[in-house]
Amino acid sequence: MWLNEDTHRRATQTLLEIQQGHAARATVNMLVRRLVEAESNQRGYALTGDRAYLEPYTAALESIDGLLKQLNTRAPREVLDSDAMLSFRNLLSQKIGEMALTVRMRQEDRPEVVNFVVTSNVGLEQMRAFSLQADALIAQAEAIVATKRAEVFRLLNVSRFGLAAGVLAAFFAFFLYVNQTRALREADSRQKQLLEAERDALESQVRERTARLTELANYLQQAVEDERAHLARELHDELGALLTAAKLNVARVKSKLPKDAVDVTERLQHLTETLNQGIALKRRIIEDLRPSSLSNLGLVASLEILTREFADRSGIEVVTALEPVDLDANSELTIYRLVQEALTNIGKYAKANKVHVNLKNYVYHAEVSVTDDGVGFDPADLPQSSHGLVGMRHRVEASGGRLDVNSQPGRGSRVSGTIPRRSAKQQQELAAAVSAMSADSYKASPAPLTPPDAAR
Ligand SMILES: Nc1ncnc2c1ncn2[C@@H]1O[C@H](COP(=O)(O)OP(=O)(O)OP(=O)(O)O)[C@@H](O)[C@H]1O
Ligand SMILES: [Mg+2]
The missing domain is CATH 1.20.120.30 (Aspartate receptor, ligand-binding domain)
Known part of the structure; x- marks a missing residue:
């Protein structure tokens, strides 16, 4: 120019x-x-x-x-x-x-x-x-x-x-300029590919770690259930046998006492009542540890018993609407534990007057919910050391379901879980897949976890 x-x-x-x-x-x-x-x-x-x-x-x-x-x-x-x-x-x-x-x-x-x-x-x-x-x-x-x-x-x-x-x-x-732009674009795309590869590697690492953690959590949960069952058995077999033997001995001693030993008879009667209370307490503890009613009477009856005992203990009115559901034993235990933990929380924190426990049966899933009219809380701001709701969510998700916790301070709370219903064949396939995954992870793990029974 x-x-x-x-x-x-x-x-x-x-x-x-x-x-x-x-x-x-x-x-x-x-x-x-x-x-x-x-x-x-x-x-x-x-x-x-x-x-x-x-x-x-x-x-x-x-x-x-x-x-x-x-x-x-x-x-x-x-x-x-x-x-x-x-x-x-x-x-x-x-x-x-x-x-x-x-x-x-x-x-x-x-x-x-x-x-x-x-x-x-x-x-x-x-x-x-x-x-x-x-x-x-x-x-x-x-x-x-x-x-x-x-x-x-x-x-x-x-x-x-x-x-x-x-x-x-x-x-x-x-x-x-065109050459430079092309070179820049190529460098850019190379960088993008590297980043994508890195992201993929990280994602797969995260997936792998999450799978391991889920596995570990499943294992721990199973270990807790096994330990509870073991404790329940010990209490039933050992303590139950001792208490029953003591009661029989008291009855035998009582029958051999002379008629005029009124004072001793009264004391023995008192001892029998105490032993009865001990046997009832043992039963309640065993039931808490492993709800035998679940396998004997079914989920609805077990929840009826659980809610009635909670109402008696806490003085809070509990309204139930429980439909019979068709679920496998594991999912029934999940629902039972969910209601148990939700009621424990209500007893500890809610200051509620009324609680609703509902169980509904749908074609492809069952839904359980526990609602209270208490003080409520912020589900996004839970204390670090609390494990009840986290464990509840883990159990429900391990059963293939979803947990919803809805609450606001001052407006009560509602905990609900949706559990899918699976055919017997699907259950078997799932169980096989889970056990295969566990076996693999034991092999890969440097310090294999010992199942509680084997440890004992
Ligand atoms: N029904 C409820 N009403 C009011 N607050 C609740 C209710 N349920 C749970 N919370 C609040 O949510 C927190 C977390 O409950 P979560 O069951 O997870 O733990 P936790 O009961 O504190 O401890 P953990 O169950 O491990 O013994 C509780 O500390 C409580 O503040
Ligand atoms: Mg709790």
């Missing part, structure tokens, strides 16, 4: 100078013509004395004056400063002076001088010298015009090649 602008400026200047050259040539031509005109009129006046010649003579001189001024402003500097111009001006003023003298002589009526001027060769020679000088000036102006024209062509070429070079440079820059 700079080159183009510069050549344009110079070409404009050169064209102006060409114009000046032309103007100078035309002006010199005009001057010659006017001078010839003035001379012929001056001669006419000198020969005839007719004043009619004076007017065109004066007009031609005035015109010469104007043309000289024009030449000063319009001719190129080289022409104006040249020696040819100096001689041209000198010759012109000499000629004008000679003509003015002849006219004055004629006006002063001195014909001899006039005749001398007119008949002598002085005027003719002056005129010839003037014409030669004018030709020299014109040639000089033409030479300048030719030089300037060549300069214009040169500038046009410079502009042309400059433009071509500029366009080539622009193409080259564009090519570089």
Whole structure:
């Protein structure tokens, strides 16, 4: 652009100078013509004395004056400063002076001088010298015009090649830009691929770790259930046998006492009642540890017993609406434990007046919910050390279901679990898959976990 602008400026200047050259040539031509005109009129006046010649003579001189001024402003500097111009001006003023003298002589009526001027060769020679000088000036102006024209062509070429070079440079820059953009895009996509690979690796690591943790949680939950069952068995077999034997012994001692031993009889009666209370407490603890009612009486009856005992213990009214459901033993235990933990929480925190426990049977799933009208809580802000709701969620999700905890401070709470119903075949497949996963993980694990029974 700079080159183009510069050549344009110079070409404009050169064209102006060409114009000046032309103007100078035309002006010199005009001057010659006017001078010839003035001379012929001056001669006419000198020969005839007719004043009619004076007017065109004066007009031609005035015109010469104007043309000289024009030449000063319009001719190129080289022409104006040249020696040819100096001689041209000198010759012109000499000629004008000679003509003015002849006219004055004629006006002063001195014909001899006039005749001398007119008949002598002085005027003719002056005129010839003037014409030669004018030709020299014109040639000089033409030479300048030719030089300037060549300069214009040169500038046009410079502009042309400059433009071509500029366009080539622009193409080259564009090519570089496209190349660079492609390289950047490729680097970008390589980076993206690397990031994606890294993300995939991390995701699979997270999935693997989550699966291991889920497995571990399942195992721990199973271990807890096994331990509870073991404790229940021990309490039933050992403590139960001891308490029953003690009761029998008391009955035997009582039957062998004399009739008048009233005081001892009363004490033995008291001991029997205490033993009965102990047996009832043992039963309740065993039932809490492993709800035998679940396998003996079914889920609905077990929940009835659980809620009734809770109502008796806590003094909170419990309303139940329990439909018989068709679920596997594990899912029934999940529901039982959910209701158990929800009621424990209500007893501990809710300060509720009324609790609803519902169990509904749908085609593909069963839904259990425990609702209270207590103080409520924020499920998103649970204490770090609490495990009840987390364990509940884990149990429900391990059974393939979903747990929802809805509560707000001051607006009661509702815990509900949805457990899918599976066919016997699906249950078997799931159990097989879970045991296969556990077996694999035991093999992979550096310190294998020992099942509680084996540990015992
Ligand atoms: N029905 C409820 N009414 C009011 N607050 C509740 C209710 N259920 C749970 N919460 C609040 O939610 C918290 C978490 O309950 P969660 O059962 O998970 O733990 P926890 O009962 O505190 O301890 P853990 O069950 O492990 O012995 C409780 O500490 C209690 O503040
Ligand atoms: Mg709890």
